[in-house]
Amino acid sequence: MIPKEFSLSGKVAVVGGAGRSWLKELASYLGEAGADVVLFGQDEKQMAAAAQAVKTMGRRAITITTNVTSSREVEKMVAKAVGQFGQIDILVNSFDLQFAKPLVEVTVDEWNRVLATNLNAVFASAKAVGKHMLERKQGKIITISSGLAERGLPNSTAYCTSKGGVIQFTRALALEWARQNIRVNAIALGWMAEGAEVQDETWRNLLTHYIPVARFGQPDDLAAVLVYLASDASSFVTGSTFYVTGGLMAHG
């Protein structure tokens, strides 16, 4: 039996994606739990597939093309979403732009793009949706981060910085809105299948043997934890980071 606290029936979730965001999967888990879903971002193909997946489950879904790094566009998106569905109960930020190269070769443009997508977009959407949530005195915000928020990796300064920022943003905002009945939590992912690292057989084998549970993560590994943090099941949880890394965080 699935505990009733995990239900999202009657809730509206806004899900933003950029880069490697698993938008379709994230949206379908929320839809499965009963939520209507608004998708925002610029990957229209991915958003359309996500909306279709939600509709297949008998829930409502719309897509709003939005530059996630633009506060102005994100604010317009929120106004549209509220206009369409009347409320926003849940915000999920899944922004994940990656690249890897030595620091001395990283251009200012590359650095800024990673920080803009992975971190500034979290600020823009939490601020815009948060205003609406503060008025209603309720809401759940979920940011998607990475184990690399807490650990280092060569050739990954920009990515590690952005993901560490996401978790600190999550903690600080959780305290700021704790008394307004808005919960802010993070999910931190490990090595996920579909990434650049799985394309190369040598790296893939190296990592598979290194990961304690001996496999890459799949989007489905996030389903229950996402719905947990989005629902009343997590009523006493805020400022937390839930790691779903296959055991990597326990490694010495």
Next chain:
Amino acid sequence: MLEKLSLDGRVAVITGGGGGLGTAISLALAEAGADIVVTDFRPEDGEKTAAKVTGVGRKSVFFRADVTKSDQVNNMMAKAIAQWGKVDILVNCAGIVREEQPKPFWEISDFEWHRGIDTNLAGAFYCSRAVAKHMVERKYGRIINIASGFGMRGRRNSFMYNAAKAGVILFTMSLALTLSRDGIRVNAVAPGLFQTWGGAARYDAAAPFIPMGRVGQAPEIGPLAVYLASDASDYSTGEVFSIDGGALFSGYAPVNYVPVVSIDK
């Protein structure tokens, strides 16, 4: 995907099952479909939880054991495995929070030190050791250790509890790595302050110091326990899940310190 949260057909052992959190976890796991072996050193409280589990339509049995005595733990676990032929889930929830009465640090006796460490840390080791071989043979297991936010933070005049809970967290990580290739997941839950016994008035003084402005109610831990006990958490092991109303990452300033300072002087 959410059907993975179901515990239909699973058997769980809950230590400290007669306590506030132990009762809530027993009931949540039972409602998700698991049959429950309740264990506690307090027979009346343990029997009460077992009766409640039966009340929600699952099978339940109570076995008495003091988790600080490994012979009693081994005996309890053997009976638990024999009861329905297997144990899928172990929740190490037995613990004691603090001494009978606060006293100067230098007056803590060897006995008090060992009692605190044994109940909160050795108990989790004895119970995990007693079931791990069975789980490895079946290539399946879920172990949930109830740690505490105080396993990651200090507290005045709290030594055995904090040291033991920190130990529980690191024990969780090492055991997780040791058993990760055998289908076993080991995770810790770090609760903040929960109303586990006595009336709400006992907790009124503490509530303002928690970011959310209230303490947790025992049933609120249930869904997290179900998640970690189920196949839905297959990709998490050796990790610590905080459920504390925001407490873990406060503590840098009093909760009511909300600065407003201009960026331009």
